[in-house]
Amino acid sequence: MTEVANIDKKVGLRVHLFESVPAESLALFRMAWGVIMFYFFGKLILWTNLGKLRYIDPIFHFRYPGFEWLEILPPGLMNFTLYLGCILAVMLLLGVYYRFASIAMAVVYIYVFLIDVSYWNNHYYAYALVAIFFATTDAHQAFSIDKWRLGLSGKIPRWQLYLFRFQFLVIYFYGGLSKLQNKDWIDNMAGYSLVENSFALKGWSVKHHIIYPCSMLITWGGIFFDLFIGGLLLCRRTLWLAFILVVSFNMTNALFLRIGTFPYTMLLSFVLFIPPVELAAFINKRFRNKQLEGQAEVVEKQTASLVYQSVVMISLGVFVVFQLLFPFRSWAIDGSVFWTKEGKLYSWHMMSGSSDVYAKMSVVEMDDTKTVELGYSELVPENFLSPRQVKSLGIWPTLVPQFARFLKKEAELAGFKNVEIRGEILVSRNKRPFVPIVHPDVDLASVETHYWKHNDWILRYSDEDGYFK
Template sequence: MPTTAATLDAPRASLARRLFATVDIASLACFRVLFGLLMFIEVWGDLAEIGEFYVAPEFHFTFYGLEWVRPLAGDGMYVVFGVLGLAALCVTIGLCYRLAAAVFFVGISYVFLLEQALYLNHIYLIALISFLMIFVPAHRALAVDAWLRPQLRADSAPAWSLWLVRAQVGIPYFYAGLAKLNPDWLRGEPMRMWLTHGEEPAVAGWLLREWWAPYFFSYGGLVFDLLVVPALLWRRTRALAYVLALCFHLINAAVFSIGIFPWVMIAATTIFFEPDWPRRLRNRVAAFVGAPPSPAPILAGPPARLVRSQEATLAALAIYVGWQLLFPLRHWLYPGDVAWTEEGHKFAWRMKLRAKDGYVRFFATDPELGETWKIDLTGRLRGWQRQEMGGRPEMILQYARFLADDLRARGHAAIEVRVVALVSLNGRTPQPLVDPTVDLARVEPSLWPSPWILHDFVDR
């Protein structure tokens, strides 16, 4: 029988309808509680660092096109973090949930975009998850909203909401695994550098100094990132996969200083369990203590056909997930090794793949005076800003332009700024990162490949 367009569209239509079938809401509600609680802990832990990171710096490294995002003056940043903490608590208990999720998303995104030198993949992931939580109906159970408005309460949720969160959690794992398929990682770098020179954990820290440790962590991380999501999705391997995920993230928490990220991922991977796992766990506890069990929800099957609002939701889901799948691949549009040039590195889940040690010096030339001098950066940048800028060409350009503007304001109208940047990538001999003959004061920031970055480096 010949294949028709209707035949080709049948599986696609069936999948679309299944996304609008209902599943038990228990796992989504549980995820909301865990996520909100962890976000409150994260915000609380950041309170002591507000002054150092957002108040004290004279200069902030911004993201391209978002130079207007600036810290609030005075006690404004403390107010921002206070609102973030309150929003996280409201998400946890499900009070004014959608408003709280929206406030938290806007607030965490604002803080994230204030300082490029503080870029962390896990904060980016938190911002994305908090955005999705605005639309996921996780407040219809185990929430104050459902208690105050009984008509809101529901024991089920559309399947797309569960799969959307799963996709957002799974994509970073998969792309992190793909990114590890590079020569440096396969030869144990930069893991060897971190394990050798890092702080030794109190328990069995001597094992990290063994010759095989970098390969164990490198290859173990590679295999884990690539296989953990399929293993969590398959019922037969799910329990083992979660135990391995638990061990993986606990080891990371003990060995590396990566904040709350391991705990967020431990909580997030529960979303791959069966949707009713919290209800079944509750019923087992209820049976043990002799309490009545929680009845299973009545679930609706796939709709016969999609209505217009469902089709719009499906289109929005396809656009969002498609963007999340394509955007991390943009580094292939740039020349050179992304670990060296940094073009396309951020927002691509390229986690802990490179260690850079940079020596950067800025030189100003006033052609009208015929003088060249080294710019003294003492007191201008915080230590953590200087360290991060050392291997990041975009940040070097930003600061060169800032220095040029500052010198123009001091009367050097024709000022030129050039940079000598010698950078070591994953233990290699330091090499020039930017062209020292280019006047960076005249270079405009751009998303196009940057010819002033020395794309090729000698692998030595």
């Protein structure tokens, strides 16, 4: 039975959520999170120059909707920010000055995350949410310097643990729903192209008879795992079966796909689903003074004020509703989200396939009536953008007007008048033939970008239009 199912009918949800439980499981995940964040920031600044290539060298950055105002810091401050991320990660790992470290980490990580949508990945979004969760919870109550320094109780209200559990279950289940919606995934086109590309990038010369069974394992194993692992994780009787599946699934993803630290994060999140009282009792028995063994089994009533409890419950309710409903907004937009990508952001469309992009932009100078072309100059996007940013022009066509408006300003500064920016942007999804993704005769610098309905200047691939609805 699940913990939620075991709530005494005489005990309300409020009381259950605010009961104090041992903090060991959340603390262990905090320590793992510190390691993951140290690797994330370390890769940007310590042992590679990836941070410079992504955030300092480019002269243009694609902005997230609603964050167009965000500015990149000067190189010195940007480097300081990335180094600060490394320091904060160590502080979280050790649990020292946790409240400052967790809030600062949330600010630093989310700032870096929002600099350029070209580097969007579902797991970066998940990490941003986790950073916020740690900033609003008490994961320093165990296994921390703060516990020794401040004499903390070692307990957390149960809702803090449930918040993390909920988010990881959403990631799994909505990832499964996304795969069911994606016919390319069902047909193994997406899985095959992802595995093939991953092997090629790793330098492995692998033939079809090896790629195919690996991709089928990823395709169908991914569907069934994502849809059903939540129930296994929440049921005490099937928890260790879930552990075997979580290890197998995430290590398979780490081997066959290039998705960074995400498989390890999902694997380590298993500790959050171990009943906190049982985990604390096990740790006391194995690693602490046996005189403390019985103390971990106590679940205490929370004494927080009713006002505080009400604010927390309302906030949790709003967040839960958002996470459950917002990913479905693409269903209200014409066309396929897997082609146009309209409505894809923040929707947990995990591993939806691979894309290859060819892009060329043109500056067209018009007469005063804007009806006759006076001049025509081709521009190579690679002269302004990094390879990842160029690929984003096809992967995220809603970003194209941002770059077109930038090119228009540059052209006007160079002396052009009555400028239009047009684009020849061709995309191949999952090894299909290249086809245009934006209308070639539209002034991309003047179009409006809609995020709640289809943009007519984004072309819908006839073979895919409605294909995944």
